Amino acid sequence: MSQIKPYTAADILRYLDGKMNTAEMHLVEREALSDIWLEEAIEGYREMRKQQSTEAILSRLAQVQPVLEAPVSATASARVIRMGWIKRISYAAAGVLLLTAGWWIFNLQKPTDPILAPEVAPAILQENTLEPIPGITDTPNLAEAVNPTTTESSETNQNKMDSKKRQAKNAPQPVSPAPKVDQETAKAEIAVSDQKDAFPQTNDSNIGEVRLDEKVTASKESPVHVKEIDDSKALLKKITAEKSSARNIQTLPLMANLSDNITILTPTNPSDATPAMGWETFKSKLANILPPNTNSPNFQMNWTVLPNGKLQQIKYPELKGDKKSLEALQKLLEETMPWKVKDTTQIQEVLIRW
Amino acid sequence: METPVYFAGVKIAASYNHLSDRDLADQYYTNGEQGLLAALFSRYRDLMFGLCYKYLQDTDLAADACNDIYIELVGKLRKHEVEYPKSWMYSLTRNHCLMKMRKDKQMPVDNYAENFMQSEEGWHPNNEVQEKEAKLNALEDCISKLKKDQQQAVELFYLQEKCYNEISEITGLEWNTIRSQIQNGRRNLKICMENHESN
Numbered sequence: 001m002s003q004i005k006p007y008t009a010a011d012i013l014r015y016l017d018g019k020m021n022t023a024e025m026h027l028v029e030r031e032a033l034s035d036i037w038l039e040e041a042i043e044g045y046r047e048m049r050k051q052q053s054t055e056a057i058l059s060r061l062a063q064v065q066p067v068l069e070a071p072v073s074a075t076a077s078a079r080v081i082r083m084g085w086i087k088r089i090s091y092a093a094a095g096v097l098l099l100t101a102g103w104w105i106f107n108l109q110k111p112t113d114p115i116l117a118p119e120v121a122p123a124i125l126q127e128n129t130l131e132p133i134p135g136i137t138d139t140p141n142l143a144e145a146v147n148p149t150t151t152e153s154s155e156t157n158q159n160k161m162d163s164k165k166r167q168a169k170n171a172p173q174p175v176s177p178a179p180k181v182d183q184e185t186a187k188a189e190i191a192v193s194d195q196k197d198a199f200p201q202t203n204d205s206n207i208g209e210v211r212l213d214e215k216v217t218a219s220k221e222s223p224v225h226v227k228e229i230d231d232s233k234a235l236l237k238k239i240t241a242e243k244s245s246a247r248n249i250q251t252l253p254l255m256a257n258l259s260d261n262i263t264i265l266t267p268t269n270p271s272d273a274t275p276a277m278g279w280e281t282f283k284s285k286l287a288n289i290l291p292p293n294t295n296s297p298n299f300q301m302n303w304t305v306l307p308n309g310k311l312q313q314i315k316y317p318e319l320k321g322d323k324k325s326l327e328a329l330q331k332l333l334e335e336t337m338p339w340k341v342k343d344t345t346q347i348q349e350v351l352i353r354w
Numbered sequence: 355m356e357t358p359v360y361f362a363g364v365k366i367a368a369s370y371n372h373l374s375d376r377d378l379a380d381q382y383y384t385n386g387e388q389g390l391l392a393a394l395f396s397r398y399r400d401l402m403f404g405l406c407y408k409y410l411q412d413t414d415l416a417a418d419a420c421n422d423i424y425i426e427l428v429g430k431l432r433k434h435e436v437e438y439p440k441s442w443m444y445s446l447t448r449n450h451c452l453m454k455m456r457k458d459k460q461m462p463v464d465n466y467a468e469n470f471m472q473s474e475e476g477w478h479p480n481n482e483v484q485e486k487e488a489k490l491n492a493l494e495d496c497i498s499k500l501k502k503d504q505q506q507a508v509e510l511f512y513l514q515e516k517c518y519n520e521i522s523e524i525t526g527l528e529w530n531t532i533r534s535q536i537q538n539g540r541r542n543l544k545i546c547m548e549n550h551e552s553n
Contacts, residue, residue, distance in 0.1 A: 008400045018519070022516070022517045023515070026511075029518055029533075033537070033540065037405060041404030041405050044404035044406070047411065048413065
């Protein structure tokens with residue numbers, strides 16, 4: 001198919017400038033009558049010609065040329081490329097946002113300690129309740145709680161807990177804030193603190209614990225403290241009497257006497273629900289964690305023990321804002337699981353006051 | 355005087371000059387080769403520039419419009435199979451300029467709408483000899499029925515092949531008046547010819 005060459009700007013300007021012969025002009029005019037585009041272009045150049053000289057118009061067209069040369073192609077491809085990059089960046093940003101949001105949501109829902117009971121739902125807490133302790137179950141119904149699969153996983157968790165216990169043993173014990181107690185207790189505390197220096201320790205991780213089987217050279221202590229030390233030792237021995245036969249080295253918190261301030265209100269019979277480590281050890285450890293009670297109304301905390309030995313609905317409003325104590329308490333409650341429950345058909349409430 | 359058009363720094367292939375508008379558009383539609391589009395665009399760039407200037411009345415705006423239209427072509431000719439690239443590109447250019455004017459609130463007075471319709475005739479010629487003969491007879495009849503000034507302008511222009519300047523000298527009329535008489539004469543002839551055909 002042959003192609004009629006369209007008129008160029010130069011042709012049109014030649015026509016407008018009268019530089020064509022009459023035959024050529026007639027041809028352009030005839031063409032323009034049947035080609036509206038040519039006619040309108042001629043009109044446009046005629047308008048242009050009124051404003052600018054032919055040279056200026058052609059020069060302007062030449063200036064347009066670089067825009068049409070490189071940019072025509074380059075503009076097109078550049079726009080495509082630019083659009084591509086914009087799209088890519090948008091997609092990447094959206095992806096990153098989604099991942100971040102997903103990670104954040106996942107972390108909100110996930111227990112902070114994945115070792116313990118990852119399969120259970122977070123505790124249902126009341127308004128005045130602090131964040132649920134990870135690993136403490138909130139099984140909605142009893143049937144689910146005693147489900148064999150749950151039991152199986154709790155066994156697995158028990159193994160994990162054992163390993164965690166071992167780790168915890170090697171790790172430094174949580175340092176509790178110095179409790180403000182009555183004068184007598186304070187004295188005992190000073191005495192026991194002194195005792196810590198007096199007793200040789202195996203390593204730094206045993207800070208806060210005394211080795212009862214090692215002989216203490218009383219002569220090293222000041223005479224004022226000797227009696228108090230003996231009293232403390234007697235008290236500690238009494239508390240740990242049940243377990244002392246199992247091991248030669250028995251560890252106990254230094255401030256075990258503070259555990260006397262802890263009262264178990266429910267269960268009325270402590271053997272109805274017992275922490276894995278036993279009530280006495282639990283109380284002793286708890287005493288090291290809890291902040292001193294300086295207010296007249298007693299502080300209290302409570303939770304529910306499920307038949308499978310896990311805890312739920314833990315409330316300890318007095319610890320709100322005390323991050324250190326919270327963490328330590330969380331760790332301690334994890335160690336208490338599984339609780340031994342006498343009546344496995346019932347949920348047991350535990351209420352502790354100090 | 356034709357300025358070469360480059361695509362990505364490469365000159366448009368010389369072979370493209372032998373291809374028709376339709377072939378360039380079809381091949382570009384098929385393979386997206388930018389050189390084909392550049393070749394097609396370069397053929398009508400000057401007309402496009404003149405047309406855009408007519409509407410926009412500014413060389414910079416006209417130049418920008420040409421660039422924008424090229425960008426439009428890049429995508430549109432890949433999406434649509436265009437049968438008559440020239441008339442299609444004209445419509446695209448005109449619409450682009452009108453849109454631009456509407457955006458800038460400079461709506462034009464469109465004097466050439468009917469001419470655009472008439473111009474379709476030129477792009478679809480009928481070469482049948484017998485029909486041509488019949489049409490010539492009808493044409494003579496129709497010319498004789500035209501108004502005197504229109505008849506004179508049409509005869510001078512079409513039969514004696516005079517240009518507007520010559521007709522102006524002969525008739526003493528202005529260039530625009532002559533063009534107007536020829537256009538009106540053409541339109542009336544067309545109506546007359548259609549009446550002949552229907553009879």
